[in-house]
Each structure stands twice: as structure tokens, then as C-alpha cells.
Amino acid sequence: MIAVVCLDGRNGMLFHDRRLSQDRLQRADLMRLCGKRSLKMSPFSAPLFSEYQSRICVEDNFLDGAERGELCWVENRELRPYIKALEGIVVYRWNRAYPADVHFDIALPGDDFALASTQEFPGSSHEKITREIYLRRATHGEKPEEN
Numbered sequence: 001m002i003a004v005v006c007l008d009g010r011n012g013m014l015f016h017d018r019r020l021s022q023d024r025l026q027r028a029d030l031m032r033l034c035g036k037r038s039l040k041m042s043p044f045s046a047p048l049f050s051e052y053q054s055r056i057c058v059e060d061n062f063l064d065g066a067e068r069g070e071l072c073w074v075e076n077r078e079l080r081p082y083i084k085a086l087e088g089i090v091v092y093r094w095n096r097a098y099p100a101d102v103h104f105d106i107a108l109p110g111d112d113f114a115l116a117s118t119q120e121f122p123g124s125s126h127e128k129i130t131r132e133i134y135l136r137r138a139t140h141g142e143k144p145e146e147n
Contacts, residue, residue: 001066003072003079004072004092005075005079005089006019006021006022006094009097012103013103014102015100021096022048023126024124030073034071038071040070042075044076045076066082069087088133088135090131090133092129095126095129096126113137
């Protein structure tokens with residue numbers, strides 16, 4: 001599974017059960033990144049992707065059934081319980097600090113994930129959005145799988 005999150009400058013995700021921000025061009029970039037794959041998400045997130053209804057899969061427990069290579073949009077869930085299933089994490093950074101009471105629960109970069117690529121682009125509501133892609137580090141002599 002590949003998790004996709006949006007974080008502010010202090011790794012904030014939510015404030016009083018509301019997303020910190022949203023951006024139309026960020027969502028378009030994510031859908032390009034998905035290619036032909038669908039994007040899994042919770043019912044909380046589905047209204048945000050209303051223009052992509054045919055390309056999203058909405059389930060209450062979407063992380064529990066996520067398989068290898070599936071992209072999962074995560075806004076209101078902890079990811080640490082799923083860390084062993086994560087192949088990678090895509091982070092969109094707002095490059096601003098907002099009030100937040102829910103923060104991302106995995107350290108990036110860290111022992112498990114290394115930064116593979118970074119790209120900046122202008123958003124519709126943010127002057128600059130940074131997309132970071134982190135991939136799981138090979139451990140214990142494992143070789144990363146080739147695509």
C-alpha cells in the first residue's frame with residue numbers, strides 16, 4: 001500500500017475534525033500520479049474528490065484491505081498501525097503552518113522510509129505545494145522489488 005497525505009509545515013493533518021486545507025491542483029496532480037489505478041479513501045474524504053467519482057473507492061476500513069501498490073488517501077486515520085504494509089508514502093506539503101490537533105504519526109525521513117523524489121508546483125490555493133515521495137528502505141538484506 002502507498003499512503004498519500006497532506007501535511008502543513010508542522011506535520012499537522014486536522015484541526016477539530018476538519019482538514020487544514022485543500023487544493024484543486026494538488027488533487028489533479030494526485031490523480032495523474034494514480035494513472036489508471038483507483039484511489040482508496042474513507043467516506044470522510046470522498047466529497048473532496050467528487051469530480052473523480054469513477055476513479056475512487058470509498059470504504060470505511062479502506063486501509064485494512066489495501067493491497068500492494070494500491071494508493072490510499074489518508075486524512076483522518078493513524079498510519080503507524082499499518083506501517084508494515086506501507087511500501088511508500090506520498091506527502092503533499094502546504095508549506096504553511098496551520099493550527100492542528102492531529103499530526104502525522106510517522107517520522108519522515110526515518111529508519112523505515114527514505115526520500116526518493118521531490119517536486120514543487122503552484123497550487124490553486126497555495127503559492128507553492130511540495131510533493132515528496134518516500135519509499136520503504138530495504139532491510140535485513142532484502143532487495144527492493146523492481147517495477
